[in-house]
Amino acid sequence: MTQQYWELPGFEAVYLENSFVLDVVARPGIVALDIELVLTERHPEYKVPPAAERHSYRLGQILFEQVTRLHWLSSGFRPATDASGQSDYGGIDQFIVEGQTHTLQGDFGELVIEASHCRVALTSLI
Numbered sequence: 856m857t858q859q860y861w862e863l864p865g866f867e868a869v870y871l872e873n874s875f876v877l878d879v880v881a882r883p884g885i886v887a888l889d890i891e892l893v894l895t896e897r898h899p900e901y902k903v904p905p906a907a908e909r910h911s912y913r914l915g916q917i918l919f920e921q922v923t924r925l926h927w928l929s930s931g932f933r934p935a936t937d938a939s940g941q942s943d944y945g946g947i948d949q950f951i952v953e954g955q956t957h958t959l960q961g962d963f964g965e966l967v968i969e970a971s972h973c974r975v976a977l978t979s980l981i
Contacts (some may be wrong), residue, residue: 860950865975868898871950873910875943876963879927886919886968888959891943892975900977914978919957924969 860866870893878889893910894901904911945962952958957968 856953858952860947860952863952863973868895868901869893869975870895870910871947874912874946876945876947876961877941877943879944879963879966881922881925881927884920884922886922886925886966886970888917890915890917892977916976916978918972918974918976919968919970920972920974922968922970923955924967926967927964929964 860871861869871890873893875891876888877891880887880889891912892915894913895911898911900913901911947959947961949960950957952973955969955971957966957970957973959966959968
């Protein structure tokens with residue numbers, strides 16, 4: 856059965872298409888996407904965005920755990936740099952799941968990740 860990301864537990868109140876991938880980190884057994892997440896109004900951490908912003912953003916990660924296979928077809932896309940000097944690899948245009956296969960596509964290329972767990976984790980605010 857194929858699922859879209861918003862059908863996954865913990866993903867129902869985030870909007871990945873307007874989020875920004877800041878980094879992709881792969882280590883044995885884990886893949887982490889550092890991301891500036893768009894939170895929807897249904898998310899408990901949602902805050903009304905400032906007048907200059909369209910969305911409520913929050914730093915976080917998409918974590919794939921117990922990874923058994925990773926295939927990354929890079930697009931060769933160089934990160935964009937915004938006015939504040941922060942660079943990003945664009946948004947996640949597509950994220951579908953079939954069983955334990957997670958396929959993500961965006962400016963960063965295509966990631967195919969076999970993992971038993973996938974979750975969103977927000978970065979703690981200090």
